[in-house]
Amino acid sequence: xxxxxxxxxxxxxxxxxxxxxxxxxxxxxxxxxxxxxxxxxxxxxxxxxxxxxxxxxxxxxxxxxxxxxxxxxxxxxxxxxxxxxxxxxxxxxxxxxxxxxxxxxxxxxxxxxxxxxxxxxxxxxxxxxxxxxxxxxxxxxxxxxxxxxxxxxxxxxxxxxxxxxxxxxxxxxxxxxxxxxxxxxxxxxxxxxxxxxxxxxxxxxxxxxxxxxxxxxxxxxxxxxxxxxxxxxxxxxxxxxxxxxxxxxxxxxxxxxxxxxxxxxxxxxxxxxxxxxxxxxxxxxxxxxxxxxxxxxxxxxxxxxxxxxxxxxxxxxxxxxxxxxxxxxxxxxx
Numbered sequence: 001x002x003x004x005x006x007x008x009x010x011x012x013x014x015x016x017x018x019x020x021x022x023x024x025x026x027x028x029x030x031x032x033x034x035x036x037x038x039x040x041x042x043x044x045x046x047x048x049x050x051x052x053x054x055x056x057x058x059x060x061x062x063x064x065x066x067x068x069x070x071x072x073x074x075x076x077x078x079x080x081x082x083x084x085x086x087x088x089x090x091x092x093x094x095x096x097x098x099x100x101x102x103x104x105x106x107x108x109x110x111x112x113x114x115x116x117x118x119x120x121x122x123x124x125x126x127x128x129x130x131x132x133x134x135x136x137x138x139x140x141x142x143x144x145x146x147x148x149x150x151x152x153x154x155x156x157x158x159x160x161x162x163x164x165x166x167x168x169x170x171x172x173x174x175x176x177x178x179x180x181x182x183x184x185x186x187x188x189x190x191x192x193x194x195x196x197x198x199x200x201x202x203x204x205x206x207x208x209x210x211x212x213x214x215x216x217x218x219x220x221x222x223x224x225x226x227x228x229x230x231x232x233x234x235x236x237x238x239x240x241x242x243x244x245x246x247x248x249x250x251x252x253x254x255x256x257x258x259x260x261x262x263x264x265x266x267x268x269x270x271x272x273x274x275x276x277x278x279x280x281x282x283x284x285x286x287x288x289x290x291x292x293x294x295x296x297x298x299x300x301x302x303x304x305x306x307x308x309x310x311x312x313x314x315x316x317x318x319x320x321x322x323x324x325x326x327x328x329x330x331x332x333x334x
Contacts, residue, residue, distance in 0.1 A: 069120030156191025178238025217244025
């Protein structure tokens, strides 16, 4: 008999949680509709095309640039780009945003296919007549029309070659992956391993994941350095991994003796590169990804021939070529 009040409490709590989720996603759809209305004024006709871009994390520097690149096309073409993403990396919330875009009957969807759960959603959109372009992370087994983004395997190889060159082929390596489950991080890891595992003087002693957060990257790097005190080099496959690795090495007073290579030229990583705390960065081109994804989608909806896989460039940035990199970046922004 005493269990009944507890059971009722659980049922009532579950009911209010369900109501809360309903209200949240209803409000989200209202916000999306408002965004579309704000893009239209009395003097400006409704854009011909409405595309949805679904990123990984709204406030992440990398995805902010993807969104900016996509939105730039609005001034060049007859298109409205609705950019949305979870506040923090959350594949389940991305899938809900994806489903909302399908239900909104947008003219095209650009999405990062973080795992296998995105494949049926991509196929559903295509079945309903909505073309899909994957960005940053591909889903080659789905019905998607095209992929725009880094060749992640090749980027991993670039990182491996840089580490081999910079350490003269001698290093004990710890690896922090953004995620061991996400396909693009798996490819970056495999490309790196395929290079360094052929080197007699290089040994990988530990691999952990950061779940795309700086805090977990620091925690995992700290644990690695504690358990494997002979580590002399780190490879990070995600934007924030380098920050966490440097913080962990500094707290253990090993920063000066540590080689660090990580992904993405976000401002914090560039500062650490200038200070000598990061030795090399694998540069991607998120602005170009966002821009090219919309151009590709426009070709698709206009029945023009497309490149099914469009790989944006990746390269290695070191302190010695940083001045040239900055000059090139400033010229591109002018």
